[in-house]
Amino acid sequence: MLTLEAVSYRYAGATRLSLREVSLTLGEGEVVGVVGRSEAGKSTLCLVASGLAPRTLGGTLRGRVLLDGADSSGRAMHEMARDVAIGFQNPGTQLSGVATTVYEEVAFGPMNLGIARDEVLRRTESSIDALAIGALRDRDPDLLSGGQQQLVAIAGLLALSPRHLILDEPTAQLDPAGTRLVSDAIKGLAGGGVSILIVEQKVDLLAGVCDRVIALDEGRVALDGAADQVLRDPALHAMGVAEPSGVRLRRLASEAGLAPEVIAGALRAEAWSSADG
Amino acid sequence: MAELAVEGLVHVYREGGIRAVDGVDLRIGSGERVAIIGQNGSGKTTLVRHLNGLLRPSEGRVLVDGVDAAGLTVAQLARSVGLVFQDPDRQIFAGSVRAEVEYGPRNLGMRGEALGSAVESALAAVGLEPEARTNPYDLGASRRKLLALASVLAMRTKVLVLDEPTTGQDERGVEQVRAVIAGAHGEGRTVIAISHDMRFVAEAFERVVVMRAGRIVLDGSPERVFRGDAWGALASTFLEPPLAAVIGERLGLGSTPTDASLIHALSGRNAGAPPSAG
Numbered sequence: 001m002l003t004l005e006a007v008s009y010r011y012a013g014a015t016r017l018s019l020r021e022v023s024l025t026l027g028e029g030e031v032v033g034v035v036g037r038s039e040a041g042k043s044t045l046c047l048v049a050s051g052l053a054p055r056t057l058g059g060t061l062r063g064r065v066l067l068d069g070a071d072s073s074g075r076a077m078h079e080m081a082r083d084v085a086i087g088f089q090n091p092g093t094q095l096s097g098v099a100t101t102v103y104e105e106v107a108f109g110p111m112n113l114g115i116a117r118d119e120v121l122r123r124t125e126s127s128i129d130a131l132a133i134g135a136l137r138d139r140d141p142d143l144l145s146g147g148q149q150q151l152v153a154i155a156g157l158l159a160l161s162p163r164h165l166i167l168d169e170p171t172a173q174l175d176p177a178g179t180r181l182v183s184d185a186i187k188g189l190a191g192g193g194v195s196i197l198i199v200e201q202k203v204d205l206l207a208g209v210c211d212r213v214i215a216l217d218e219g220r221v222a223l224d225g226a227a228d229q230v231l232r233d234p235a236l237h238a239m240g241v242a243e244p245s246g247v248r249l250r251r252l253a254s255e256a257g258l259a260p261e262v263i264a265g266a267l268r269a270e271a272w273s274s275a276d277g
Numbered sequence: 278m279a280e281l282a283v284e285g286l287v288h289v290y291r292e293g294g295i296r297a298v299d300g301v302d303l304r305i306g307s308g309e310r311v312a313i314i315g316q317n318g319s320g321k322t323t324l325v326r327h328l329n330g331l332l333r334p335s336e337g338r339v340l341v342d343g344v345d346a347a348g349l350t351v352a353q354l355a356r357s358v359g360l361v362f363q364d365p366d367r368q369i370f371a372g373s374v375r376a377e378v379e380y381g382p383r384n385l386g387m388r389g390e391a392l393g394s395a396v397e398s399a400l401a402a403v404g405l406e407p408e409a410r411t412n413p414y415d416l417g418a419s420r421r422k423l424l425a426l427a428s429v430l431a432m433r434t435k436v437l438v439l440d441e442p443t444t445g446q447d448e449r450g451v452e453q454v455r456a457v458i459a460g461a462h463g464e465g466r467t468v469i470a471i472s473h474d475m476r477f478v479a480e481a482f483e484r485v486v487v488m489r490a491g492r493i494v495l496d497g498s499p500e501r502v503f504r505g506d507a508w509g510a511l512a513s514t515f516l517e518p519p520l521a522a523v524i525g526e527r528l529g530l531g532s533t534p535t536d537a538s539l540i541h542a543l544s545g546r547n548a549g550a551p552p553s554a555g
Contacts, residue, residue: 037448038417038419038447038449039419089418089445090364090418140293143292143295145318146363146364147316147317147318147473148318150317169444169445172444172445173363173441174473175315175316175317175516176516176517178316178515201444201445201447240449241447242447245519245520246520249520249524249539252536256540256544257544258544262543262547263543266523266528267524
């Protein structure tokens with residue numbers, strides 16, 4: 001369990017707070033989505049939840065970040081990293097830069113944690129399978145496309161087998177098939193008890209994987225509730241946050257004076273609109 | 278004469294021997310808005326990097342305004358073709374937003390009023406005027422991405438190439454990118470963009486080129502490429518049509534790749550019927 005208690009955070013040298021009094025609990029096996037406009041504090045929330053802010057980034061944090069109920073402020077970053085893994089938006093930031101093959105790259109994290117060799121190999125294989133990157137295993141990570149690198153970076157996170165996973169736009173560069181693999185991996189991890197915090201612009205993805213969604217606005221929690229409730233809340237659109245495709249089409253139909261059931265039936269029949277039950 | 282012509286293009290990366298582009302023929306006319314889509318690793322980025330000479334063909338050739346790009350330096354090509362990278366941090370280096378945007382056009386020899394107005398209009402196009410004196414690294418990732426777009430816009434090239442311009446953008450950011458494309462189109466510039474965002478592709482472009490394994494497998498209007506009979510080819514490169522297209526097809530409304538076209542078709546169908554009680 002990962003808990004933020006009234007956390008406010010200001011970057012070093014910044015004049016304003018990037019997070020204001022944010023409280024949030026990430027229960028075991030729970031997937032919490034984070035939406036918000038650009039610069040609403042989403043990435044900052046990821047950095048704070050992972051412990052990188054303020055440990056590596058400096059800045060000022062008020063409030064508390066608790067791991068399994070215990071204040072984490074006394075833990076060094078390498079101690080945080082054993083329990084919380086973070087995936088960045090840009091795979092270039094994520095990849096080790098020292099591995100010469102995809103296989104080594106995926107194995108890099110657990111090797112660094114000092115895990116037994118057999119276990120490292122097992123995790124590496126299963127992570128490569130989960131993201132369907134077996135065909136890339138002998139390729140040089142530096143020579144892959146942006147989307148392929150993103151899949152490799154996520155496989156590397158799976159191999160860490162973290163109890164808490166923070167993902168900042170993990171599918172930004174992925175095609176729909178890659179996005180679905182990531183979505184399946186998230187569901188699998190949550191099923192195994194991993195707590196996941198995920199920032200995404202692709203709200204259709206969030207609708208499919210999240211138990212809860214919070215919306216950040218200017219560093220504050222503006223909405224917090226069950227995923228299907230928050231993602232249908234008209235306040236989301238007013239805030240400048242994209243709605244799930246099905247929600248948006250229903251709104252547009254209603255704005256055009258059409259009865260909502262005109263497209264509701266087609267939406268229900270559609271596997272693509274995971275947002276709609 | 279086509280502004281850009283790619284003929285029999287093959288690109289094999291020397292390191293690793295990967296055949297990223299495997300025989301592409303493509304002509305793009307002056308002023309066209311073309312989206313390039315395809316699964317990760319299908320060769321999209323490799324293809325567009327040939328348009329400004331960042332990569333050179335292993336086989337085949339690229340013609341810019343009828344001139345073989347092989348005889349032109351990257352600096353010469355930069356006068357015609359501006360390329361915005363997927364990752365803005367690969368191109369941002371200046372100490373202020375204005376200096377960043379000035380760098381390109383200054384390099385092309387622009388000075389004085391011409392330079393000033395190119396910079397101002399590019400900053401305005403992406404909504405970064407109030408941040409002219411800000412350090413680029415004080416901007417969030419999404420605005421750094423808009424900054425990278427502005428710095429290429431300011432060069433006023435006839436061709437703009439955008440590699441995944443909407444990733445990391447919120448709803449308004451995507452609208453801003455669409456407005457930039459519409460504006461460039463209005464000025465007669467050619468816009469080519471790589472994207473995985475099918476709604477953006479359907480709404481902002483008149484032509485969609487679909488790549489799979491280094492080759493073009495579909496090429497046509499959004500109505501054509503997202504029509505029901507093309508879904509198989511799309512699926513072969515792991516793409517799916519926008520939801521509006523799917524619903525339009527299910528309801529027998531024809532090809533409705535954009536939200537607006539779906540709503541329009543629905544309204545048209547209902548126009549003859551008595552008003553709904555709901």
